[in-house]
Amino acid sequence: MSAQGNPQVSYAFLKKTTLFRGTTEDELPTLISCLAPGYRDFAKNEIILHQGEDITSVGMVLSGRVQILEEDFWGNRNIIADVWPGETFGESYAFLPGELLRVSAVAAEPSAVMMIDARHMLEICSSACRFHTRLVQNMLAESAKKNLALTMKLSHMSKRTTREKLLSYLSSQSLSAGSDQFEIPFNRQQLADYLCVDRSAMSNELCKMRDEGMLSFDKSSFQLKSEIEV
Amino acid sequence: MSAQGNPQVSYAFLKKTTLFRGTTEDELPTLISCLAPGYRDFAKNEIILHQGEDITSVGMVLSGRVQILEEDFWGNRNIIADVWPGETFGESYAFLPGELLRVSAVAAEPSAVMMIDARHMLEICSSACRFHTRLVQNMLAESAKKNLALTMKLSHMSKRTTREKLLSYLSSQSLSAGSDQFEIPFNRQQLADYLCVDRSAMSNELCKMRDEGMLSFDKSSFQLKSEIEV
């Protein structure tokens, strides 16, 4: 079955997205008709959202791939993120009327996009109140999750030296794992990219810390040491 | 008039907070009784939330001052933020059940705190549905705003050199102002702290860029130049 007669999106697809997670296929028709989303297809490299616009809708990629780009005063472009099917974009702006887009959204491939008006998500309608609640919960949870991820990354990056950045990150990973021994989800290059430092310098620093007895590691497995080993 | 007989919080105070903004004083009693918040007083240096806890409530400072602290694996402490009366804390965690606190909250002064269960904020009750909607709107808007601020700061800080960080920040400010001429809300030391670089090195870099004709400035007034001036 497809949503609102749009052939590109099925309820089976929607109920797996973070936005609609927790709703069932029989609830979705009511919810979708209440949200009254718009559907649009974009050709490759077509601009979906322009930097400087004021948007009030949340976008969800149905198929294809959308890239979020930033362009500075001198025209230097920077790819911020890839948005894949089932993922949303523009949430931060859609709920802040008057806040102008600081990024652009471009279809990196031929893409289909669903646009949901933020007000429809928040305002209560008689028929689908319960589903709205779920939707808003999902939205808030996603926003909170993104917030945490950004705060954590920022807390590592606000450290001045590579060593401090590493310690901040590893300490955080140790806390997540609830153990002084843990695996990280990055290889060296990815970790360096995440912490915005040079890979070789970082590798060097890791080995120095190992030699000083602060930690040990093997590939992506790490162990932190509170006291200098004998 | 005071909320729920708690002498420390007035409706006049609440309706000015970001969380309750947009509600009127006659709506607040219904809303508050529906939210059923808890109230607690904390002595100076008393711990309000422990790192590692799993919280489900949003905290609002009513009086005093609350500090958010981070402690790493080796016990190094770091002050993340000050929370002042009317401001909230713990939002990111309260809406993510199972996510353990990576920070602690401590009363920096004798403080009164209101705790609102996140589920009460989201779940629909028959009597105060409209006010709930407003509350959730405010919550989402705050989360989105914080998200944007973090994303912007991160986009500056992910640049490797001081010059690139400056250009990213100034470009962003220029976009906000909608002009190549604008004022920044920082002095040099504050800007250096925000970008996590050394003040003198940053000052030096600013002057170099000025001499190269990329921009001009006087105190906190800046002007960016797209072409080299003749």
Added chain:
DNA sequence: ACAAGTATGTTGGAAATACAACGATAATAC
């Protein structure tokens, strides 16, 4: 007017980082 304090720019040496290059090893493809 004067003193004290604040903000900004400037400099030089120490420290840290980026960059390029290379070897060793492990994983993958053919």
Added chain:
DNA sequence: GTATTATCGTTGTATTTCCAACATACTTGT
């Protein structure tokens, strides 16, 4: 089994940043 590729550690040099110190201009308080 061999070639190819990816990953990681290592090193030396150039560049950048940090840090401490100081000069100047401006502000504030008395």
